[in-house]
Amino acid sequence: MTFGILGVGDAVPALHRGLSTAGIECAFVASMAAAALPEGLTPINTWALDTGAPFITLDSANSTEFIDWVVGHPSDMLFVVWPEVLSAEVLSLFPRGCIGTHPTCLPYGRGRHPLHWSIVLGLDFMCMSFLILDTGIDTGDVVLRVPIEVGASPSIQELLKASWAAAEVGAETLGRCVIANNGWPRPLVSSMTQTYWPRRYPADLQLDPRMSVESLCRLQRSFSEPFDGATLVCEEGEFRIASLYLSSHDYDPDEVAHTAIGTILRTSERNLDLRVDDGVVSIELLLPLPLSLARGLRILPPAHYFR
DSSP states (O other), X not given: OEEEEEEOSTXXXXXXXXXXXXXXXXXXXXXXXXXXXXXXXXXXXXXXXXXXXXXXXXXXXXXHHHHHHHHHSOOSEEEEEOSSOOOHHHHTTOTTOEEEEESSOTTTTEESOHHHHHHHTTOSOOEEEEXXXXXXXXXXXXXXXXXOOOOSSOOHHHHHHHHHHHHHHHHHHHHHHHHHHSSOOOXXXXXXXXXXXOOOOGGGGBOOTTSOHHHHHHHHXXXXXXXXXXXXXXXXXXXXXXXXXXXXXXXXXXXXXXXXXXXXXXXXXXXXXXXXXXXXXXXXXXSXXXXXXXXXXXXXXXXXXXX
16 A cells, blocks of 8 residues: 655655554655745755655646656555645546645634634634545545644744644554555544635734734734744834734833823834733834834834835
8 A cells, every 4th residue: 555745844744754654655755846835834855855755846736747747656545735726637546535634623724824824813722634635625524633732822833843743643543544444534523614714915914003912922923933924014114023922011001001002112223112902012123123113103004004
């Protein structure tokens, strides 16, 4: 029995370890060219070549190139971590089907940027769902959910690592199941209503002083390293935020309560304290403060600067 992997990022080695531990042989690994990878993902070329498995990079998994590759490197099943819906023709190439991974408790959270949305929404329970792929967006039958173990207020990096660990556990579990039972587990029955999460755009990452302290902290964590991070918009343009957290300075609560939202309370070379909806946050920029912020001018909502 053999498996192929079509995937990007560090989830691919995790799936490979799990399936190999279960005793299934790798027929091939397919990934995306480094220049085409989505933000924050690391190329796996060196790792893939070190495995000794046949390896190819693609622009599209629905291309003739990939179909021809699979015909030349047949596999019983395909495990997928890929930012593209696979065509019916590709799905039909694998006798035991294609297993997708999605780091939400499906059918909750179908769609784009699931880990980022999980942080932004403040979810306290997440899992890696394994589903039998069809031609819909995360709509196939879910056959396994593995809890993603993280502490309180995780960063995106911590959540990524925890999701890779869950992917490895799930791959091994499914691998042992398909060997023992000659098939996948029965689909899980769920009474949950489906939700769909759209793509997050750069405008979603712009700090708005009308937001709460907690919402701003979650926003920053959701696109922190290895991603570019949230941004602060002011008269001089848009500036990347290195860190953002509840200010520890001993401000007078009554004075803060009567201070206009968006007021800059303190500044240093790359740091400022900002009055937001329900408190004060400390913000560190990657670059020195631009003149308008160093002078302590009030920060307005982002839309003001794009009029």
